[in-house]
Amino acid sequence: MQNFDYMTPTRLIFGENAIEKLHDVMTAFGKRVLLTYGGGSIKKIGLYDRVKEILTDFEITELPGIQPNPKYDPSVLEGVRLCKENDIEVILSVGGGSVLDCSKAIAAGAKYDGDPWDLITYKVKAQAALPIVDILTLAATGSEYDCGGVISRTETNDKIGYVDPLLFPAVSFLDPRYTFSVSKKQTAAGCADAMNHTIEQYFCEDSTLLNDGFCESMLRSLMFNTRKCLADPEDYTARAEMMLCCTYGCNGILSLGNSDSGWPCHAIEHALSAYYDITHGEGLAIITPRWMLHILSDRTIDRFVKYGVNVFGLDPTLPKQEIAEKAINETYFFFESIGIPMHLHKLGIGPERIDEMAHHIAVNEGLENAYVPLTEEDIKKILTDSL
Ligand code: NZQ
Numbered sequence: 001m002q003n004f005d006y007m008t009p010t011r012l013i014f015g016e017n018a019i020e021k022l023h024d025v026m027t028a029f030g031k032r033v034l035l036t037y038g039g040g041s042i043k044k045i046g047l048y049d050r051v052k053e054i055l056t057d058f059e060i061t062e063l064p065g066i067q068p069n070p071k072y073d074p075s076v077l078e079g080v081r082l083c084k085e086n087d088i089e090v091i092l093s094v095g096g097g098s099v100l101d102c103s104k105a106i107a108a109g110a111k112y113d114g115d116p117w118d119l120i121t122y123k124v125k126a127q128a129a130l131p132i133v134d135i136l137t138l139a140a141t142g143s144e145y146d147c148g149g150v151i152s153r154t155e156t157n158d159k160i161g162y163v164d165p166l167l168f169p170a171v172s173f174l175d176p177r178y179t180f181s182v183s184k185k186q187t188a189a190g191c192a193d194a195m196n197h198t199i200e201q202y203f204c205e206d207s208t209l210l211n212d213g214f215c216e217s218m219l220r221s222l223m224f225n226t227r228k229c230l231a232d233p234e235d236y237t238a239r240a241e242m243m244l245c246c247t248y249g250c251n252g253i254l255s256l257g258n259s260d261s262g263w264p265c266h267a268i269e270h271a272l273s274a275y276y277d278i279t280h281g282e283g284l285a286i287i288t289p290r291w292m293l294h295i296l297s298d299r300t301i302d303r304f305v306k307y308g309v310n311v312f313g314l315d316p317t318l319p320k321q322e323i324a325e326k327a328i329n330e331t332y333f334f335f336e337s338i339g340i341p342m343h344l345h346k347l348g349i350g351p352e353r354i355d356e357m358a359h360h361i362a363v364n365e366g367l368e369n370a371y372v373p374l375t376e377e378d379i380k381k382i383l384t385d386s387l
């Protein structure tokens, strides 16, 4: 087991009517609030009106229109400008992972005098950030319980994971009812994202029985509950368990003491989203089984056998190679069964820019240190196999 130094300072307020505590929670941070949200889903489900009603005695400045794969320009820049102009004391993010990620970058940018891109690219280390409170409306990223945010810069095809302990949300409100309206497409993509977060931590050199058990249980729960959410979007119990699974997915708790895996599928997918603005979870679902097949070898086969037996209930007496290949197929068929288009060409991505993307990933993502190191040629092969 590896050494670690770990803390997640975020307070989780989970369950039906959790929002009743919003006024008290916000009061502790100040009266001047930047309310961030996306393209309108929170208005459709009545959450926007409810928040405004609860916070009538607060001074609220709004930043609407944050897009999926949130953009540095205009959203982060505009948010930072609004914080500075209005002397904002706390950010309230209401929406999915994109709104929250954007809010994290704004929180750091608001306390920095220079170009916020300096912080996101780690040219300068942030010294402070505004506190963030969020009301999550989509189960997927785990951003509500981690200190990372992923920001895209369209003109340079960059999509950068910006991680800093200053960016943990202070408080996350998790009411599963707010996810009832999430479309089938986004429900499936959210499941694929959380499953991949788990898989990225499970496939590593050095892990423990404890962490393997957490991960296997997460994967089984995500598959079971996602099917239920798709069959009945208002199944509270299924939405609730899916939400909590997703919350656990990305803050490292599943891999304390494990060796680092390098998160290769994320490194590859972030380039796909950066170049083609696709839905993150869909890109991951497509890449994952191709990456698995690519790294299957004598060295990795035991991990695949364990995965196949404990996650998919495969027969442990079968030959190892057969179990491993079946496990990879099961992964593919599960994603397909929840409606994810399992080829890049179905998302409008052809072979044209694969060389360029593979180069971009190889140069920027450091996959030579991944669980199974990936060269530019390996990345090209995985992308090509995903077409
Ligand atoms: O914009 P609105 O109108 O709110 O609609 C959103 C958006 O179109 C909609 N939606 C959200 N809640 C809804 C809803 N629709 C109906 N009912 C609701 N209750 O769903 C669409 C997608 O939203 P988005 O926030 O983009 O999805 P998600 O939460 O999956 O976030 C994806 C982003 O997070 C990043 C991804 O790369 C991507 O940019 N990630 C962040 C991570 C982190 N911070 O730790 C880790 C992840 O690996 C990931 O990279």
Ligand code: ZN
Pocket: 141, 193, 194, 196, 197, 266, 280
């Ligand atoms: Zn992800």
